[in-house]
Amino acid sequence: MHIVVCIKQVPDSSQIRVHPVTNTIMRQGVPAIVNPYDLFALEEALRLKDVYGAHVTVLCMGPPQAEAALRKAISFGADDAVLVTDRAFAGSDTLATSFALASTIAQINKNMAIDLVFCGKQTIDGDTAQVGPGIAKRLDLQLLTYVSQVETVDTERRDIIVQRRAEGGVQVLKTRLPCLITMLEGTNEMRFATQAGIFRAARHPVKIWDKTAAGIEDPAKIGLKGSPTVVSKVFAPKPKTIKAELITCESDTPKDLAVTLIAKLLTQNPNLETAIGKGAR
Amino acid sequence: MREKFDAIVVGAGPAGNAAAYTMASAGMSVLQIERGETPGSKNVQGAILYADALERIIPDFRDEAPLERYLIEQRFWMLSDDAYVGSTYRSEAFNRPPYNRYTIVRAQFDKWFSKKVQEAGGLVICETTVRELMFDGDRVAGVRTDREGGAIYADLVVLADGVNSTLAVKAGFHPELKPKDVALAVKETLFLAPEVIEQRFNLKGEEGVAIEMGGNITQGMVGTGFLYTNRETLTIGVGCLLSDFAQQKIPPYVLLEQMKTHPAIRPLLEGTELKEYVAHLIPEGGYNAIPKLYGNGWMIVGDSAGLVNSVHREGSNLAMTSGRLAGETVIELRAAGKALNTANLALYKRKMDESFVMKDLKKYRRLPDVLHKNPQFFTAYPELLNGAMHQIVSVDGTDKKSKEREVRRSFGQRRGLFGLMGDAFKLWRAFE
Numbered sequence: 001m002h003i004v005v006c007i008k009q010v011p012d013s014s015q016i017r018v019h020p021v022t023n024t025i026m027r028q029g030v031p032a033i034v035n036p037y038d039l040f041a042l043e044e045a046l047r048l049k050d051v052y053g054a055h056v057t058v059l060c061m062g063p064p065q066a067e068a069a070l071r072k073a074i075s076f077g078a079d080d081a082v083l084v085t086d087r088a089f090a091g092s093d094t095l096a097t098s099f100a101l102a103s104t105i106a107q108i109n110k111n112m113a114i115d116l117v118f119c120g121k122q123t124i125d126g127d128t129a130q131v132g133p134g135i136a137k138r139l140d141l142q143l144l145t146y147v148s149q150v151e152t153v154d155t156e157r158r159d160i161i162v163q164r165r166a167e168g169g170v171q172v173l174k175t176r177l178p179c180l181i182t183m184l185e186g187t188n189e190m191r192f193a194t195q196a197g198i199f200r201a202a203r204h205p206v207k208i209w210d211k212t213a214a215g216i217e218d219p220a221k222i223g224l225k226g227s228p229t230v231v232s233k234v235f236a237p238k239p240k241t242i243k244a245e246l247i248t249c250e251s252d253t254p255k256d257l258a259v260t261l262i263a264k265l266l267t268q269n270p271n272l273e274t275a276i277g278k279g280a281r
Numbered sequence: 282m283r284e285k286f287d288a289i290v291v292g293a294g295p296a297g298n299a300a301a302y303t304m305a306s307a308g309m310s311v312l313q314i315e316r317g318e319t320p321g322s323k324n325v326q327g328a329i330l331y332a333d334a335l336e337r338i339i340p341d342f343r344d345e346a347p348l349e350r351y352l353i354e355q356r357f358w359m360l361s362d363d364a365y366v367g368s369t370y371r372s373e374a375f376n377r378p379p380y381n382r383y384t385i386v387r388a389q390f391d392k393w394f395s396k397k398v399q400e401a402g403g404l405v406i407c408e409t410t411v412r413e414l415m416f417d418g419d420r421v422a423g424v425r426t427d428r429e430g431g432a433i434y435a436d437l438v439v440l441a442d443g444v445n446s447t448l449a450v451k452a453g454f455h456p457e458l459k460p461k462d463v464a465l466a467v468k469e470t471l472f473l474a475p476e477v478i479e480q481r482f483n484l485k486g487e488e489g490v491a492i493e494m495g496g497n498i499t500q501g502m503v504g505t506g507f508l509y510t511n512r513e514t515l516t517i518g519v520g521c522l523l524s525d526f527a528q529q530k531i532p533p534y535v536l537l538e539q540m541k542t543h544p545a546i547r548p549l550l551e552g553t554e555l556k557e558y559v560a561h562l563i564p565e566g567g568y569n570a571i572p573k574l575y576g577n578g579w580m581i582v583g584d585s586a587g588l589v590n591s592v593h594r595e596g597s598n599l600a601m602t603s604g605r606l607a608g609e610t611v612i613e614l615r616a617a618g619k620a621l622n623t624a625n626l627a628l629y630k631r632k633m634d635e636s637f638v639m640k641d642l643k644k645y646r647r648l649p650d651v652l653h654k655n656p657q658f659f660t661a662y663p664e665l666l667n668g669a670m671h672q673i674v675s676v677d678g679t680d681k682k683s684k685e686r687e688v689r690r691s692f693g694q695r696r697g698l699f700g701l702m703g704d705a706f707k708l709w710r711a712f713e
């Protein structure tokens with residue numbers, strides 16, 4: 001079985017700050033991490049590798065430093081890594097990104113036929129959840145989104161059964177291979193890399209592909225040209241300034257606390273009393 | 282598969298990077314192990330980079346290293362509660378390349394240095410903690426990490442794991458740090474627009490300033506404070522002996538918060554926004570606390586050997602120099618076909634003794650003890666100096682002679698004649 005896992009390198013959003021003066025997002029010095037959602041996809045692929053045996057290729061489109069994300073995936077147990085990087089990709093929106101990734105996956109497929117493609121549910125910086133479905137559509141793959149667990153894969157019968165989290169319950173779905181899965185977060189726990197894995201990651205020759213190697217012929221389909229989405233404006237919403245207030249109370253019996261609180265509410269919102277009165281009637 | 286290297290370096294701070302770079306550049310197979318997510322992610326220096334030490338390792342570092350500002354001005358402040366006496370040295374000589382000192386952001390600087398190690402052929406692995414050294418008899422034969430299958434072998438292990446080197450303690454190479462031999466420093470990085478920094482500190486372009494502070498900000502504890510300008514941040518911090526913190530029961534962050542409200546400091550911080558807050562230990566034991574630097578199959582460099590000159594707030598340069606000298610020692614011994622045993626590695630100690638590292642630390646060997654036993658240097662004198670300055674500067678109808686008498690009286694009253702003479706002698710001896 002050949003599994004491709006798409007991972008994106010993203011800025012660690014917990015460490016992003018807005019510049020107090022210019023109000024722009026400051027990326028300088030913000031550490032880059034593997035999109036957290038993609039780790040669930042990777043772990044699920046590695047779990048399948050443990051169960052069925054598989055060759056796991058990780059794929060990332062991004063700047064040269066995104067190689068670190070791929071090495072990390074190798075340390076966990078992925079077998080191969082491809083970084084597609086080219087200045088021509090700059091400014092890609094989800095349409096152009098999914099085009100470039102689909103084209104790369106098609107190239108990988110030429111060397112070793114692919115059975116499964118994994119994506120994260122979404123990224124923490126773009127948040128669109130469009131890239132996975134975009135790839136599936138372009139490559140004519142079966143598409144299963146919001147998957148919480150892969151139950152079985154049968155490469156003979158060429159089918160897969162998964163659990164999918166849906167509103168109000170879990171669906172058990174079966175479809176044909178090849179198939180693209182977007183994986184839900186919190187569904188498994190990433191393994192700890194072994195020492196051998198760390199060494200393999202440090203030494204692994206990551207494949208670095210430019211747009212030609214990725215099989216892209218039409219430059220109008222990638223980068224800014226291939227991206228109809230335009231960011232017309234970025235702004236930080238005005239923070240709401242609601243003052244916290246310490247309400248003191250004579251004693252801390254539940255009754256006193258409740259009475260004090262209600263008294264406070266009613267003095268601050270005089271209309272509340274009549275409104276409640278109406279409601280009661 | 283059994284992993285074996287010519288040398289393993291534990292830690293990717295300035296000391297470890299210098300050692301790994303030196304050895305890898307000479308064609309040795311070097312493995313460097315860092316517990317942080319990336320090199321530098323755990324590092325906390327102020328931080329001033331002294332060009333000389335790095336220049337001897339990477340001569341053209343200025344072309345590529347991430348440097349913030351070069352220092353053209355140094356201020357020393359002695360603070361009382363509401364005043365300070367100070368001196369400033371600013372020189373156009375510092376404004377001509379090659380610049381002598383820079384402010385840096387360690388997280389970025391260490392990452393760059395580590396990349397140089399990798400370019401030189403060193404293998405660097407992160408997010409991996411060395412748990413203990415492995416021995417073959419009394420010879421260090423490698424390290425064991427926290428990962429499954431973590432036994433890794435080498436002819437030599439360089440300990441560059443920083444202050445509080447648990448590995449060296451565990452291996453019995455040196456005793457546990459004593460609270461009186463280590464300072465706890467807390468530091469904040471604060472955002473401020475470059476234009477504002479330049480205006481506020483009288484700078485232009487990439488010029489920078491460093492302020493070193495002593496006095497009441499440490500509330501009677503042995504310690505100092507500092508404020509440095511980076512490109513678009515300020516670094517402010519204060520450090521005091523751990524033993525004093527324990528005794529005075531002042532939480533370090535409270536000390537820093539109070540320092541930030543000092544009337545001389547507060548205006549410099551106006552409009553800043555907190556980027557990060559960190560705390561770190563600094564070895565302050567000085568010369569007398571330096572452990573054995575080498576043994577059979579191992580050497581120890583940088584903070585883990587206690588190589589910090591606290592008088593001049595130099596640490597990273599001692600770290601880099603010791604790392605380089607350790608690396609050069611190994612290269613020489615290997616070229617001569619000599620074993621890396623205790624007798625031969627004594628060459629490292631000889632190189633260190635000849636360098637400024639040991640000479641400087643030796644010069645100040647008495648200082649830690651003197652300062653520890655004489656808190657008046659951190660309490661009485663800042664008040665007295667500021668009081669004296671106030672007398673001298675203010676014009677209020679009192680004749681100058683009376684003012685001088687008043688200054689002398691204030692000093693005599695606080696310390697007594699013998700106290701004053703004794704203090705002068707102690708300081709002279711400590712700096713001699």
Ligand SMILES: Cc1cc2nc3c(=O)[nH]c(=O)nc-3n(C[C@H](O)[C@H](O)[C@H](O)COP(=O)(O)OP(=O)(O)OC[C@H]3O[C@@H](n4cnc5c(N)ncnc54)[C@H](O)[C@@H]3O)c2cc1C
Binds near residue numbers: 126
């Ligand atoms: C309105 C808008 C405008 C944008 N404008 C720009 C711009 O001008 N310039 C610019 O550089 N970026 C821009 N971006 C960001 C860029 O479009 C996205 O980073 C990129 O298209 C991926 O979309 P996403 O992050 O929402 O991924 P999602 O669709 O949320 O990602 C789903 C999954 O797809 C996979 N995936 C996504 N991206 C990659 C990747 N690069 N490599 C491997 N796998 C991946 C991962 O498995 C991921 O979990 C813009 C985004 C938006 C929403």
Ligand SMILES: Cc1cc2nc3c(=O)[nH]c(=O)nc-3n(C[C@H](O)[C@H](O)[C@H](O)COP(=O)(O)OP(=O)(O)OC[C@H]3O[C@@H](n4cnc5c(N)ncnc54)[C@H](O)[C@@H]3O)c2cc1C
Binds near residue numbers: 316317443448584
């Ligand atoms: C607040 C503050 C301000 C300072 N200001 C200055 C200054 O302005 N100028 C100056 O020159 N010096 C300054 N210093 C001192 C300077 O930071 C140190 O002297 C210098 O960092 C020492 O370098 P090192 O490589 O020995 O140790 P470190 O920089 O501490 O590096 C040790 C590395 O080893 C890693 N490590 C530790 N244990 C293990 C393990 N078991 N396995 C794997 N990895 C491990 C750590 O994660 C770390 O990356 C300052 C220090 C502090 C705390």
